[in-house]
Amino acid sequence: MDVIASDKASLKLLESMLNAYHCPAILVSVNYRILAINQQYRDEFGDVPLGGQSRCYQVSHGYSVPCDEAGESCPLSAVIQSGHKERVLHIHQTPRGKEHVDVEMQPIYNDVGEVLYFVELLKRVSVASPENRNNTLIGASERFNHMLEKVTRVSRKEASVLLLGESGSGKELVATAVHQGSSRVNHALVTLECAGLTDSLFESELFGHVKGSFTGAHNNRTGLVELANGGTLFLDEIGDVPLSMQVKLLRLIETGSFRPVGSSAIKHSDFRLICATHKNLAQMVKNGEFRQDLYYRINVFPIYIPSLRERKEDLPLLIAALLKRISARKEFHLTDSALQRLKRYPFPGNVRELSNLLHRAVILTDTNLIEVNTIDECLDIDNDSYQQQPRDQHDSSSVTASQVSLKRESPWVDLKTAEMRYLSDLMAHYDNDKEQVADIAGISIRSLYRKLESNEFL
Structure with missing residues (x-):
């Protein structure tokens, strides 16, 4: 059932109901149509054309299809499947740009147990940002x-x-x-x-x-x-x-x-x-x-807390934010080849190592454009200082395949060998905890067993 309140009196009644919530809230139909919003939503995210013309996935994400058809989790679909309220973390389009939003979806039933509407409660997650902002x-x-x-x-x-x-x-x-x-x-x-x-x-x-x-x-x-x-x-x-x-x-x-x-x-x-x-x-x-x-x-x-290797998609965001913090007066950027070089680097020191590397790059570059040769020089400094330490000073608790430098990766090995080394080091680091290794590698436990057997690790 998709009941749309089109007259002003009905819309006002629905809005007054939503104003009982002390956070931004919208009323959504089973067909994703936004039927009403409260004043807190207007203050936080702006106004929305009502009367059934706007759909939640269009307003929040700019999608042409529901979230679960666009590769994301959909709280509305999750509620229909579970029969009770659901929560997800989404990245929404807002007047301030993209922001993390904690979404809670609550179903409203009729007398015979059919879902009539959904109340969606939205709370901004201010401690993080999906864009280059001054957030932690x-x-x-x-x-x-x-x-x-x-x-x-x-x-x-x-x-x-x-x-x-x-x-x-x-x-x-x-x-x-x-x-x-x-x-x-x-x-x-x-x-x-x-x-x-x-x-x-x-x-x-x-x-x-x-x-x-x-x-x-x-x-x-x-x-x-x-x-x-x-x-x-x-x-x-x-x-x-x-x-x-x-x-x-x-x-x-x-x-x-x-x-x-x-x-x-x-x-x-x-x-x-x-x-x-x-x-x-x-x-x-x-x-x-x-x-x-x-x-x-x-x-x-x-x-x-995922390592930087496990979230390489965030590298451009982190680089932009760190460069802004390193140099507030002069704006620095990486060339595409420099960025690609960093994407291939495993970062054993994670975000802390990335920050130190960018500090060095800013010092070594003569312009506001950081070239790939500058990144190579910074990586060589890191690799030399690491290799010159006595072996027992290395942090053995976090030594993995990620500590193999780009310089030592040449000549390139075939994909099967690289995968074998990667899985071998993961297994050693996580004490043969196959479930954790499979989760980090982004594969199923069955796939992991198959790969380990083929590589004769077991």
Whole structure:
């Protein structure tokens, strides 16, 4: 049934119903026609011609066919299939350009259980952008959007979040996005870098200390847990927390209570916990290097941060944004050949490495156009510095096929050999976790088994 309210009185009634929602909302028919919009929608996204002439996929995306026929997920179709409300993350055309929008679609039934309308609620995701803007998170690829959808879902909750991903992939930026999307945004986001801290230093940094509690404690010091009260505590590289300190951290998470070093007074702090690591914590638990009870406490809602290799489609957006941040006064651009060279580079250091490379390129170029030979020179600097390090200084936890430089890829190998090396390194890096390897490689688990068998990995 496709009922369209064409008279002004009916349209006003529908609009007044939508105004009960405290976010932009539209009423959509089963045939995708927009029947009414509320004032919040007009303020956020502009006006829409009503009376059944506009369809949601045309207005939001500029498509000529529904989203699921254009290669995207369609919340309306998902609701019809499931029978209940559905949520998706879409990139919408707005008066400000393309923006990430969290879409929730709710069905409205008649007395006999038939769907009459859909109410679509739209909320802008301001912590990310699919275009070159001054946002912390930038991307529009499928893997980026999948990650961002999880970020938007968990931000408004109080669940502990565990961010997983390689070094340099942007875990701290994602932690900031989770905090900014939460109800604690007006309080502090406090970060503790856990790598390299001794037992005593970790305890002092986290819980604080009183004057005279140890040599060098000349004054009272407020710990980061207390500073995070009301806000968010972000423990970066949680896998490096000393084993002897993990029981105290577990007690803090379970009770919210702690004692500063040298004090008998018990203090309390109300904080939201976010942890991050590039290590395989599950394997560390098996090896006795990480407490199992602590692992389950922090691993309430895991979010995998894709590496730059896994979202190469976002490279032009990231390059444009990073160049703008590197040089606000002078506008730099890459030639097409320079961009293609970077697209073939595996970026073992992820976005952090890309940023450093572009910094060097800006310094080395004499114009505002960065040529491919400049990129080659920057890559040679990176490769030389990496190869000159003693082997045991390399980060073995993130060594993969991505650390093979362009220079070392020549002469080019055949496609089967390249695939064999790629899968071999993935299997080694992820401890033969075939489901994770298949997900990263973008193939089914059956295809992975077939390829592994043909390459005699099993």
